[in-house]
Amino acid sequence: MTGAVTREPTTEPTGSAAAAHVGLFRLYRAELRWIFRRPRTLVVLGLLAIIPAVMGIGLAIGSSTDNGPGNGGDALLTAAAGNALALPIAALAVGLNLLLPLTSAMSAADALAGELAHGTLRSWLLAPVSRGRLLAVKALGVATFTLASVVLMSVVGVVTGLAMNGTGGLFTLSGTTLSFGAALVKVAIAAGWVSLQLWAVAAVALAISACTEHPMLVVVSVLAGTIVFTVLLMLSAVDWLHPFLLPQSWTSIVDVLRDPIAPTGLVEGAVRAVCYIVIGLSLAYARLTTRDG
Amino acid sequence: MSEATTAVPGVPVAPTGTTAPAARTRGLRKVYRSTVAVDQVDLDVPEGAVLGMLGPNGSGKTTTIRMLLGLVRPTEGEVELLGRRMPEGAGRALPDVGALVEGPGFHPFLSGRENLYRAAAAEPRLAGADVPGAVATALERVGLAGAAHRRYRGYSLGMKQRLGLAAALLVPRRMVVLDEPTNGLDPAGTREIRKIIAELHAEGTTVLVSSHLLAEVEATCTHVAVLHDGTVVAQGELDELLESGSPGLLVSTPDGDRALASLRENRIPGKLTPDGVRADLTATTAPKVVETLVRAGVAVHEVRRERTGLEDLFARLTQHETPGPAGLPEVDEVTK
Numbered sequence: 001m002t003g004a005v006t007r008e009p010t011t012e013p014t015g016s017a018a019a020a021h022v023g024l025f026r027l028y029r030a031e032l033r034w035i036f037r038r039p040r041t042l043v044v045l046g047l048l049a050i051i052p053a054v055m056g057i058g059l060a061i062g063s064s065t066d067n068g069p070g071n072g073g074d075a076l077l078t079a080a081a082g083n084a085l086a087l088p089i090a091a092l093a094v095g096l097n098l099l100l101p102l103t104s105a106m107s108a109a110d111a112l113a114g115e116l117a118h119g120t121l122r123s124w125l126l127a128p129v130s131r132g133r134l135l136a137v138k139a140l141g142v143a144t145f146t147l148a149s150v151v152l153m154s155v156v157g158v159v160t161g162l163a164m165n166g167t168g169g170l171f172t173l174s175g176t177t178l179s180f181g182a183a184l185v186k187v188a189i190a191a192g193w194v195s196l197q198l199w200a201v202a203a204v205a206l207a208i209s210a211c212t213e214h215p216m217l218v219v220v221s222v223l224a225g226t227i228v229f230t231v232l233l234m235l236s237a238v239d240w241l242h243p244f245l246l247p248q249s250w251t252s253i254v255d256v257l258r259d260p261i262a263p264t265g266l267v268e269g270a271v272r273a274v275c276y277i278v279i280g281l282s283l284a285y286a287r288l289t290t291r292d293g
Numbered sequence: 294m295s296e297a298t299t300a301v302p303g304v305p306v307a308p309t310g311t312t313a314p315a316a317r318t319r320g321l322r323k324v325y326r327s328t329v330a331v332d333q334v335d336l337d338v339p340e341g342a343v344l345g346m347l348g349p350n351g352s353g354k355t356t357t358i359r360m361l362l363g364l365v366r367p368t369e370g371e372v373e374l375l376g377r378r379m380p381e382g383a384g385r386a387l388p389d390v391g392a393l394v395e396g397p398g399f400h401p402f403l404s405g406r407e408n409l410y411r412a413a414a415a416e417p418r419l420a421g422a423d424v425p426g427a428v429a430t431a432l433e434r435v436g437l438a439g440a441a442h443r444r445y446r447g448y449s450l451g452m453k454q455r456l457g458l459a460a461a462l463l464v465p466r467r468m469v470v471l472d473e474p475t476n477g478l479d480p481a482g483t484r485e486i487r488k489i490i491a492e493l494h495a496e497g498t499t500v501l502v503s504s505h506l507l508a509e510v511e512a513t514c515t516h517v518a519v520l521h522d523g524t525v526v527a528q529g530e531l532d533e534l535l536e537s538g539s540p541g542l543l544v545s546t547p548d549g550d551r552a553l554a555s556l557r558e559n560r561i562p563g564k565l566t567p568d569g570v571r572a573d574l575t576a577t578t579a580p581k582v583v584e585t586l587v588r589a590g591v592a593v594h595e596v597r598r599e600r601t602g603l604e605d606l607f608a609r610l611t612q613h614e615t616p617g618p619a620g621l622p623e624v625d626e627v628t629k
Contacts, residue, residue, distance in 0.1 A: 126387055
């Protein structure tokens with residue numbers, strides 16, 4: 001009864017408007033509610049949160065690891081052992097190699113392909129939500145989830161680092177010691193930069209997601225892509241290709257730990273990521289608008 | 294439902310008046326790769342009608358509906374929904390259209406209510422503050438209020454179908470499109486859907502129902518469109534379509550033999566039926582038959598126009614021989 005009475009006035013203003021649309025913010029809020037109520041999201045976030053903690057404990061126990069196998073992030077891991085500042089950044093660097101891109105890919109896969117597979121995309125298209133707005137909401141949702149996972153890892157990393165080493169060991173790779181505030185700023189910069197790289201992955205994943213209704217295909221594509229790119233980066237025969245590969249600058253995250261920060265690699269990586277985002281979202285938009293719903 | 298009837302005056306009625314159809318297609322054609330899904334479909338859905346879209350599986354019902362709603366771009370032809378060209382006018386037409394297409398689509402890990410909240414978030418006709426009220430009303434209307442808190446995963450097929458219906462009825466609509474709404478429903482559920490369709494009809498809402506269940510269409514619809522192999526083989530008012538094929542009058546009377554004799558005397562062809570006689574109306578009219586019988590002193594209990602069941606009509610239209618000669622309105626040749 002009251003429903004009809006209260007609904008009546010709202011019909012008038014929207015009805016007289018040219019084309020009725022729901023505000024982007026309302027859709028975004030509904031999207032976040034959906035993302036963060038999904039059990040899978042919470043499980044993934046929980047697992048990601050464990051990584052820095054496990055790394056911290058592992059490094060503390062095996063502090064005699066010396067210079068074991070010659071892996072890429074070796075210096076970073078060694079530095080992280082006795083350093084509260086390095087631990088969150090080392091955790092992000094490790095995650096950036098595979099786990100975090102896969103997380104973004106999963107989120108992007110659910111956003112379009114997964115919704116399409118469930119037939120749930122249709123209800124928004126029929127509301128109607130225009131395809132452009134749909135992509136905007138989906139991209140924002142994926143970006144938010146990615147940011148949340150990076151921030152979560154960073155926070156757990158900082159807390160673990162502080163619990164193990166206290167505020168004493170905040171020294172940089174250049175040998176200088178930082179105040180707690182300055183260290184947090186460095187962690188924030190690293191988190192922001194890693195998020196940007198992941199958004200680039202997610203944008204491409206969204207483009208794939210717009211082309212299929214099999215979410216698994218999106219995740220597998222990103223997994224395969226990451227591995228292939230990493231292999232290509234190891235081959236000097238194709239070094240002309242390297243500037244176009246997103247993971248080219250992922251090792252530059254170590255530069256955040258220098259004092260002052262060595263910007264060249266980081267800026268180059270940021271520019272590359274922005275290019276990937278623009279291309280990825282354009283492809284996703286082109287596919288989504290021409291596709292049969 | 295008193296709620297629904299009070300809501301009707303608040304809904305702005307089409308300024309164009311009742312002459313314009315709620316939905317219309319002209320020369321609609323859709324080709325997927327090499328298969329022609331829909332070909333030359335000229336469909337008219339009159340405002341306020343309950344149109345049953347009938348056809349065997351794969352006859353192009355869902356594809357037509359998807360093009361009508363702007364989900365699919367036609368290969369050729371025009372679509373108009375509530376006076377707007379589709380799919381370009383989707384932003385203006387669709388807020389007033391509720392739809393359940395290709396089965397209900399919801400997230401298994403969310404409860405029925407949460408799923409509706411998510412659908413309601415995108416409804417332009419629903420202010421944010423009104424969402425909980427509208428969701429509760431819709432759940433109540435389809436009889437799911439008791440199961441609203443349960444996860445969609447655990448719903449039975451019928452409950453899923455009802456939730457889909459609830460999503461289509463979140464706001465008072467000018468038109469409601471239901472694609473196979475009774476799929477998976479038990480007889481009681483089917484009756485409830487029929488009741489809801491009747492309520493919508495009483496409110497003046499145009500309803501488009503697709504189905505392959507003939508009885509369902511016969512019971513709920515005012516208009517029918519029959520699709521076969523992607524083309525419309527017949528459309529029009531249900532009564533007209535049913536009558537057109539059978540000019541016969543059924544008379545129930547205890548003294549059938551006398552009735553038959555008096556008909557024969559007046560050169561009206563007829564035959565005996567279990568409860569009386571059937572008079573052929575090809576050469577005469579119903580009043581004439583009744584007059585004849587009454588003059589002959591036959592006790593007439595009941596007289597009614599013979600209707601071929603929709604089943605006969607449907608069989609005739611969708612079999613590959615040419616449709617009957619009985620002058621069906623808008624009968625197209627079944628072209629391959």
